Structure formats: structure tokens, C-alpha cells
Amino acid sequence: MKKIVVWGFIFFTISPVFSQKFQDVVKAETEEEVDELCQTIGLGFMSTPKEVEDIINEIVQTAGVSKAGFELKECSNIENAVAKIIPIQGEDVRYIIYDSDWLQSLINSTSNDWSGKFVLAHEIGHHLNGHSLNNGSSNHDYELQADYFAGRALANLGASLEETLLVTSKLPEKATSSHPARADRTQKAEEGWKSVKNKALTIKVRKEDESEVALKLVQMIDNKLKSRSLIKDDYQKTLKQLSVARNRYYKGYTEDIRYFEAICYTGIENQEKAMDAYVNYLSIEGLDKDQRIKEISELYTNSPIDNTAFFANTSVVYHLSKSYYKNKNYDKAIIFGNQFLTRSQDADKNSDIIEVIATSEFEKIEEGINGMSVKESVEKAALYIQNEEYSKAFKLLTKAAESKNAEAQHLLGNLYLYGRGVEKDASKALNWYISSAQQGDVEAQYMAATCYFEGYGVSKSLKNARFWFNKAAEGNHPYAAEGLAKVEAEENPKKSIPVKKTESKETKVETIAKQVIKGDSYFNKRMYPDAYNMYITPANKGNAHAQERIGWLYYKGKGVKKDKDLAVSWWKKAAKQGNVEAINYLTRLGQW
Incomplete structure (x- = not known):
């Protein structure tokens, strides 16, 4: 099999799952820093094969960009890849540092050369989408955009859907704070592939x-x-x-x-x-x-x-950035603005977009509450909810929800539904759930379905309940299937089989599974004390996922008093069972 070398997905090679952790694209002062990075970890730089440059050029051409502007350096024994932006003579140069043997192990594990190209396309997607210009920090939106780009690029290069998605089977199953779950990433890569293969071509009639x-x-x-x-x-x-x-x-x-x-x-x-x-x-x-x-x-x-x-046309990206700014969606204005600056040679439009990005960064904080950005105010509100300070949470969430933040809209819906920090109003709760659900918030989709099914704030509608339960099920909500079963039972009372309540007969395994699911729900809502209470019993009974989460809570001091020794102890228990996240944490701490 031909060796194909690329950079930066990033996977840590732990069989059978490769745990991707996109490394921050950070500013280095000189090119010597890159040399030092490699020399302290591996065996020094080697020359970059021409085939790697050819692959990069092919992928970049699928995006309609004529010049990639990447500098490539191979660095052995680092077992991952790194992207760095380095100012050289006053210009930022995009460097790609990679370990060819590491990548070959990925290709071998999937028996698929396209896996290497997917990884490379994913990272090029980060660059061309302007993520690296935004300090390189990773989040779910960035990762999904890069996965979409990779799927689209491979379709343009001739890969089948199966070949395109093979590498995603090696991703971690569950979401982390920086990366979405495997199912979401696979879906987004598939959407990117289908955007090319399933679209009737627009023709220019002679x-x-x-x-x-x-x-x-x-x-x-x-x-x-x-x-x-x-x-x-x-x-x-x-x-x-x-x-x-x-x-x-x-x-x-x-x-x-x-x-x-x-x-x-x-x-x-x-x-x-x-x-x-x-x-x-x-x-x-x-x-x-x-x-x-x-x-x-x-x-x-x-x-x-x-x-x-992914839009290759710079005029499209320009107008999207301007339009998002007009709508006060500053995060997306910045994302598309950075994409435009990555590709544009138009000095006047560059000046416009620089103004958009700078003003967006300013307004994100200016329009927040007490000097916080919308994202920060939502995080603060979540902490207030954990501490049952609902009035304070309501104040923060109201402004954030009006800024179209999906999580704020969902949390605000909860406050209205249960009358916490505000007078109970199920109708307003439903409106906020729908606003959030339309942006893809799975929990909001489930709550909207529940409102329609129970008739909270609206006339009961099994049709609408089914619609939103289906959406929540597509997003892997743990209770969506149960909701659909209830809708089915009411729609077809004669055909339906009564659902037997099994709480008193459920097995120990089922009990632990429910506790872990409930713990994940609390964890994702940043309700850390409740998450700890749910995780601790399964963790004590040997559940590796719960042990990894308990370790995280202790390490961060979330919901419990910070204790790094206890964190390491729990992570070691999880790691011995093969938990990839725990192994990654311990590896970074030099404990594995």
C-alpha cells in the first residue's frame, strides 16, 4: 500500500479507536520554534514527498482556491500532526507538521487510502474555513464544518460514500467538550459528500x-x-x-x-x-x-x-459574513469573515470584512451582560441554575436568547415551563423551545415534542409531537424513542401494546445504564453536582465512562472540590478498561 502522509486530524493512535483532538493552531514566533518542537519529540525533520503536495493541491482545487499557501514538514515519532501559523517576514505562513508512520497506521487500520485524504481534507477545511485565524480553538461547529468540507472534497476527488466514511468509524463514540459525537460527525461528512453527488449540476447553456x-x-x-x-x-x-x-x-x-x-x-x-x-x-x-x-x-x-x-465563491462568503453581522450573529460573521480573508485578494472588500470581524469581536462583549459575551453569559447562567439562583439566570438568558443563542433559548424555555425565576408560562416556554429546536438543539426538540404531546402551552397535537420526537431521535436523544412509542399508542390504541413498566424488575445493568444516561444529561447541561450524584454509583460499580467523567469533575473542580489526585485515580480505573478519553488525559499528564 502506498504511504500517504498528512497532518492534524488529530488522532491519538490507541486501538481500536483513534481519539481525535484537534490541536490549537497557535502563533509561533519563528520557524526555528517548529524545528525545536520536532527535535525535542522526534528524530528531526525530513523532506516532504511530492505526492503529499500533490494531494494537498488536489483537495484545495476542489474548494475553488488556486493557491493553498501551506508549508509542509514531516516530523517522525510525534504520533499526530500539528498546525501552526508562523509569521515569516511579516506574513503569516500556515505550517503543517505531520508524522507519516502515524498516518500510515490509520490507513492500515481502515484498509483504505481515502482515510488519509479525509484527515488531510478535514484539516485543510479548518484552514480554509478561517478557523485557524480565530486563534485555532476547537469547538463542535468548527469540527462539523471541517468534516463537511472533507466529505465534499472526497466526493469531488472520486471517493465512494463508503470510502469517505470509513475513517469516521474510528472516531470516539461520545462527544467531548471540543468534538461532537461520532454519529454527528459521520452525518456531517455524509452531508458534505451528498452535496456533490446528489446535486443535479447547474449547467451553462451554450x-x-x-x-x-x-x-x-x-x-x-x-x-x-x-x-x-x-x-x-x-x-x-x-x-x-x-x-x-x-x-x-x-x-x-x-x-x-x-x-x-x-x-x-x-x-x-x-x-x-x-x-x-x-x-x-x-x-x-x-x-x-x-x-x-x-x-x-x-x-x-x-x-x-x-x-x-462550504462555499467556494468568495462573493458568497463576503455577503454571508456581512449578513450574519447585520443579524448580530457575531460568531458566524467572524467565521465567514475569516474564510473570506483567507481567500480574497480584493483590498476594498478585505477592508470591509476586517471592519466586520473587529466590530463583531467588540460587540460580542459590548452587547453581553456585565462585560460578558453571549457565550460567557450562557455559561454563567448555567452555573446560576445549578445553584438554584434562577432570577439571576433568567436575566442573563433572556438577552442571550434574544441574540439567537440556541442553548440560551432552551434553558430559558425550562425556566418558563417550571416557573423558576419567572412566572410560569408554558406558551412562552414552547416558543423558546421551538426557536432553539429549529437550530438543532436536541434537548429543545425533545421538550417541544413533550409540550405538544402533553398540551403544555398549546393545544395537544400528536402530529407536531411526532415531528419533534423524530427530530430528537435523529439527534440520539435517549428518551425520544419512548416518546414516539407513546404517540403511536395514542394514534393506534387498538393496535398498540401497553408499555410495561419495568422499574421494579429492571436488571442492575439497566439501572446503571439509566444512571449514566441521566448523568450525561446533567453533564451536558453543566449541572455538575447532579451529574456527579448520577455518575458516582455506576463509577463505583466499574462503569468506565462514569469513572472517566468523575475524574474530569474532580480535575476541574466542577460539582465537587477540586482534587487532581482523585481525578488521576478515577482516570486510571477507566483507562485500565480501555477508556480512550481517560487514557488521553493520563498521557498528557505523563501518568500513562
Whole structure:
């Protein structure tokens, strides 16, 4: 098998699972620092094979970027890869440092050369998405964007879906503070792959192949959409007219048809198809109609549906950054702004985006409460909830929720539903749950479903309950399947089999599993004292996941008094059972 060497996913090679920890892209002062890093850990730098450079160029070309601007250095025995931004003669240079033997072990474990390319594409995605310009800190959004980019890149390079996703089977099953769960990452890589393979290509019709009928039909549609106010029925008819133009005369999609479809799906309020249409339009190669780009970008950023996509067109990225800033979604304004600066050579637009990024960073704190950014205020509110200081939490969450923070909206819904820190109002609770659920918050999706099923703040609706329980199930919510079963039982009372309550008969294994699931729920909500109380019994009975979490709580002093010795003790118990997270923690501390 040919050796393919790449950098920075980053996996720690512990069979059978490779635990990815994207290393922060940090500023180094000189190139000598990179040499020192390698020499202190490994055997010194070796030359970079030309095949590595060729692979990088291939991947970068799939993004529509002509110059990658990466400097490559191979460093043996580091068993991972590192990305560093190094200022050389006043310019930031993007360095990739990698261990070829480490990568080869990954390729061997999957029997798939595409695994190496996926890892490389993932890291290039971090760079081209502007993550490294934002100090390189990793989070779930960044990782999912990079996975989407990798799936998209491999599809463009000719990989099958199976070949693309093989490497994701080696990712940790459960989410960490910096990385999403395996299922979420696999799904996002698949979405990236399908964005290429399942999309009918937008065609440029040659002059000699233009159909006079189609041209006239498209002109009539254009006039119709511009000339008068339309109702849903008008947009439905227009979609049928577009189908005739596309299938009977053009035999494919054109820029006009993609644009009109986006407008029509918006008009009939089909949010999911509208979002697909926005992505399809903004992904058109060589798109240059600035006013239309701006219009669809604004529809994309205003949509309640959260979507991860990679856009190669710099004009699209420019307008997305500006539109997110206009909507006060400062985090995404910064992300797309950094993407634009990574690729643009337009001095005037660069100046605009620098202003957007700087102002966004300023306003994130300015518009927070007591000098905190929205994210910080949500974290503070979660602590207030743990300590049952609900009035303080309500004050912080209200402003954060109005800034469209999904977690704040979900937590605020809880306060309204249970009347904590505010007068009980189930209707307001449901509204906040839906706002959060539409952004993909799984717990909010479950709570919205529960409200519809029980009739909290709204007339009971099994249809809506089923919809949101299904969404929560797609996000692996532990109780969504039970909710769907209840809906099924009410919809088909004669066919349904009563659910037997097994609390008194459940096995010890089932009891421990429920405690761990409950502990994870508290942990993810930052309700650390409750998480500790749930984890401690399973941990004492030998559950490795609970032991790893107990160790984390002691190490961080969350919910319990900080005690690093106890943390190490619990991690060692988990590590002896093969828990990858515990092994990683101990490795970093030199205890394994």
C-alpha cells in the first residue's frame, strides 16, 4: 500500500479507536520554534514527498482556491500532526507538521487510502474555513464544518460514500467538550459528500443550444416574480413552470432556475426545501450576479434551519459574513469573515470584512451582560441554575436568547415551563423551545415534542409531537424513542401494546445504564453536582465512562472540590478498561 502522509486530524493512535483532538493552531514566533518542537519529540525533520503536495493541491482545487499557501514538514515519532501559523517576514505562513508512520497506521487500520485524504481534507477545511485565524480553538461547529468540507472534497476527488466514511468509524463514540459525537460527525461528512453527488449540476447553456421557448418561459417567470405580490398558490404554480423549463427544454438546471426555485420555496414557506435551494444556488460555480448573491445570502442567514455548507465563491462568503453581522450573529460573521480573508485578494472588500470581524469581536462583549459575551453569559447562567439562583439566570438568558443563542433559548424555555425565576408560562416556554429546536438543539426538540404531546402551552397535537420526537431521535436523544412509542399508542390504541413498566424488575445493568444516561444529561447541561450524584454509583460499580467523567469533575473542580489526585485515580480505573478519553488525559499528564 502506498504511504500517504498528512497532518492534524488529530488522532491519538490507541486501538481500536483513534481519539481525535484537534490541536490549537497557535502563533509561533519563528520557524526555528517548529524545528525545536520536532527535535525535542522526534528524530528531526525530513523532506516532504511530492505526492503529499500533490494531494494537498488536489483537495484545495476542489474548494475553488488556486493557491493553498501551506508549508509542509514531516516530523517522525510525534504520533499526530500539528498546525501552526508562523509569521515569516511579516506574513503569516500556515505550517503543517505531520508524522507519516502515524498516518500510515490509520490507513492500515481502515484498509483504505481515502482515510488519509479525509484527515488531510478535514484539516485543510479548518484552514480554509478561517478557523485557524480565530486563534485555532476547537469547538463542535468548527469540527462539523471541517468534516463537511472533507466529505465534499472526497466526493469531488472520486471517493465512494463508503470510502469517505470509513475513517469516521474510528472516531470516539461520545462527544467531548471540543468534538461532537461520532454519529454527528459521520452525518456531517455524509452531508458534505451528498452535496456533490446528489446535486443535479447547474449547467451553462451554450448559445447554440439555447431554447427560445425556455428563454421566453424564464423571462415570463422573472416578470411574474417582480411585478406583483404573490400568494402561496402563485409560487406553487411557478415551481411547476420552472420544472417544465428545466426538464423539457434545458435538460438541467441553470442559474436562473436555481434562483427562482429559492425564491419560490421561500414563498411557500417550505423551510427545508428553501434551505436546500439556497445552498444549491450559492454553490454554483462561477456565480457572479452580486445582487442575487446578496439576496439569497440574506435568506440563508435568516433561515431558522441551521445548515453547514462550504462555499467556494468568495462573493458568497463576503455577503454571508456581512449578513450574519447585520443579524448580530457575531460568531458566524467572524467565521465567514475569516474564510473570506483567507481567500480574497480584493483590498476594498478585505477592508470591509476586517471592519466586520473587529466590530463583531467588540460587540460580542459590548452587547453581553456585565462585560460578558453571549457565550460567557450562557455559561454563567448555567452555573446560576445549578445553584438554584434562577432570577439571576433568567436575566442573563433572556438577552442571550434574544441574540439567537440556541442553548440560551432552551434553558430559558425550562425556566418558563417550571416557573423558576419567572412566572410560569408554558406558551412562552414552547416558543423558546421551538426557536432553539429549529437550530438543532436536541434537548429543545425533545421538550417541544413533550409540550405538544402533553398540551403544555398549546393545544395537544400528536402530529407536531411526532415531528419533534423524530427530530430528537435523529439527534440520539435517549428518551425520544419512548416518546414516539407513546404517540403511536395514542394514534393506534387498538393496535398498540401497553408499555410495561419495568422499574421494579429492571436488571442492575439497566439501572446503571439509566444512571449514566441521566448523568450525561446533567453533564451536558453543566449541572455538575447532579451529574456527579448520577455518575458516582455506576463509577463505583466499574462503569468506565462514569469513572472517566468523575475524574474530569474532580480535575476541574466542577460539582465537587477540586482534587487532581482523585481525578488521576478515577482516570486510571477507566483507562485500565480501555477508556480512550481517560487514557488521553493520563498521557498528557505523563501518568500513562
